[in-house]
Amino acid sequence: MKMKQLMLSSVLFMAALPSLAKETVTFTGYYPIPEMVETMVADFNKENPDIEIIFDKCGFSDCHQKLTVALSVGKDLSQIYTVSSYRIATYINGGGLDDFTKAPYNIKDEDWAFTPSMLQVATDENSAIYGIPYDAGPAIQAYRKDILEKSGMSYDEITQSWESFYEFGKKIKTEHGIYVSPSPIELINDAFIWMNGDGEGSVYFDKKGKPNLASENMVEKVTLLKKMWKDKLFVQLDGSTQSPEFVKLYKTGKIFGSIDGPWLEGRVRDALDPEGVKAGLWQMGKIPGDIEVNIGGTLYIIPSAAENKEAAWKLLQFMQRKENVIKVASFSGSMPARTDIFDDPYFQKESDVFKGQNTWKIYEEVLPEMRSYTTHKADSIAIDELKKAVTRILDRDLDVKSELEKANKSLARKVSVLD
C-alpha cells in the first residue's frame, strides 16, 4: 500500500514539475489591451515555453486602483500594468516604478522610436523612462460631412480657429437646429486648453509647478465655452460622447461631431452611428486652431517590487516587434506610439469608417509634430477642479476670471497636502 502511494506521489510530482519550473508574468490591464495581448500568447510561448502569462482584466479606474493598492503594500504585484498618460506622473512621483533605461531593460539599446509626446510623459527630470508607450492620441475631430455641406462652409474654414468653429456652431444651430458638440465638459482636455500659460510646464501647472488654472489663455478658452453654452451649441452641460443621450442624437444627425483621439474611429463605427458610417457620412479632420497635441494614451509599466521582471521584459520586447505592433493596431484600431513602423503596407490603406481618407497617413504626419509637455503629479486633480469650475460658471452664469481663481486656490490647497 505504502509503495503504491509513493509511486503515485512520484508520478504526480513529475507531472507537476514543468509548471513548477515556469515563471509567471501577470499582465494587469484595461480593455482592449489584455485581450489584444492574449492573441499573441501562443506565439510568445513558442519562443518562451518557460514563461506563463496570466491576464488580470479590469476596468480603467479599477486597474489604476489595483496598481495603487499593490504599490501601497509592496506585495503581490503584477509584473506589467497599463497606465494612462494622465495618471503616470502620479505613479512616477510615488517612486515605485522601474526605470527602463537601466538593467535589465536598457531600453536605449532597442531600436524603437516613439512619438516624443508620449515618451515625454513617462520621462522624469533625470531622463529616466518609467513607461513604454502603447498608443498615442493625436487630437482629431470626427464629423458628419453632410452637416458640413448643409452649412456651405469648408472644413478648413470652420477649423481655422476656435472662434471660427464657434461661428460655424451658431450657423448650424440657428439654421438647422444641430449641436456642434455634445457637451462643453467633453471639450475640457489638453487639446482645447493647449497651450496654457507660457507654453512651458504642464498644461495645468506652470514651469515652477504652481497651479495655472486662471491664466489668460484659460480665461479666454472658458469665456468662449461660456458663449457657446449661452448660444445653446451643446446638448447638455456634462457627459462624454458615448453617453446614451448623445448616441441617439448622433444617429439622427443632430450633433455635428466629436473631438477626441483616434479611438473615435471605432467609437463612431460601433456606437455613435453605424448606419451613417455605412452611408459614408463620417469624415475625420484636425481640430480647430490646427493644434497638434497628444490627447492621451496608454503606457506599460513594471513596478520595482515585482518579481520575474526579466520575463516581463521579454514579453514587452515581444510586443514591440514590428509585426506585433501592427497586430495591435489592427486589433484595437488604436494609433501605435511607435513612429518607425508606418512604412508597412498595413498603414497605406483607406479607412473603413472615414471613407476616402487614409487616417493612418494623417496621424503619421501629425505624430512627429505633436508638441510634448511635462506632466504633473496632480494633473488629474487639476482637470477635476477645472471641470467643476467650468460647470459652475456655465450653469450659474458666473464670472470666468474670479471662478477660475477660486479653482486655482482650491487646487493649490489640495496640492499642498500631496506627498
Place this chain on the structure above:
Amino acid sequence: MFSIKKLKPNLYSKKWAAFLLLLPFLLLFFTFNVLPIIFSFYLSFQRWNPIKGLSSMRFVSLDNYIYALTDPELYQALLNTVKISLYSGIPQHLLAIPLAYILLFLLKRGVGFLKAAIFMPYITSSVAISVIVVNLFASTGIVNDFLASLFSFLNLTAIYEKMPIDFMGVGLIKTVISSQVVWKFTGINMVIYMTGMLAIDKSLYEAAEMDGASRYQRFRYITLPLLKPYILFGTIMTLIGNMQLFEEPMMLTKGTGGIDNSGVTVAMHIYKTGWEYNQMGISSAVSWILFILIIILSILTFKAFGKNALTKVE
C-alpha cells in the same frame, strides 16, 4: 500531582466548542472589520500617499482633521448628504407605514404579490437600477420624451420650449438620487413596520372596534403609538444608511459628483479624497468625522423619541 494534561483545553467541552464554531466568523470579522477600523483611526493622524508604500507614512498630529474641517468641499458634501437624507428618509417612512397597514389589515387579494413587488428593489443591485434611472431621466430619455409629447399635446408651448428638463443638473440631481433611494428602501421599512404591527395585541383593536372606533382612529390611536419602537429603529437605520449614501450618487453622477458637486455625498467625498487625490490620511479623518456626526445624530434621534421609545407598551 500537577499534570500538564489537565491544563490543555478540552475541545469537546461546550465552552470550547462554541469558541471553535465562532472562530471562522471571528477571524473574518477581525480581518475585514476590526482591523480596517483600527488602521483607519491610525491613518487619520498620518499623511500617506499609498503609491509611495507603507513606509512613507508620517505622523501629522491633527493636521488631517484641521484640513478636513476647513475644507469647503466637505461642508458642501455634508449639506448635500443631509438634504438627500431628508428628501429620501421622510418619504420612505411616510410611505412604508400606511403600506404596511394596508397590506396587513385592508387588502384581501394580491397581498403576497404586492409585498414581493415592494420589497424587490431592496434586493436588486443599486448599480443596475442606477443605469436604468440614468437612461430614463436623460435629456433624450423616456421621461423627457413623454413630458415633451404631453406638453405638445396640451399646447403648453411655454413649458414645451423649456424642454428637455435637466434632471441630472444642479436643481434636480438630489431629487433624482432621493427618488431612487425611496424606491429601494421603502420595502425594507414596510417589512419592519409589518413586524411591529403584527406584534400589537389584537384584543386592543377588538376593544376599540367595540367602542365604535373607526379604521382611521384605530390606526391613529392604537397602531401608531405602539409602533413607536419600530419607528425609532427604522429612523435610526435610515439615518445611518443615508449618511453613508454612496452607490446611488456615484452611479447617477457617473462618478463626477454632478455639476458643481451638487450630487456629492460625504461617502463620495471620502472615496474621491482617498482614491482620486491619494490623500488617505485626510480621507480617514473625514470618515471619523462622519462617524462622530452619525453618533450625535443618532443620540439626538433617541432623545427626540423620548425615554420610553424602546419600552413595550402593554
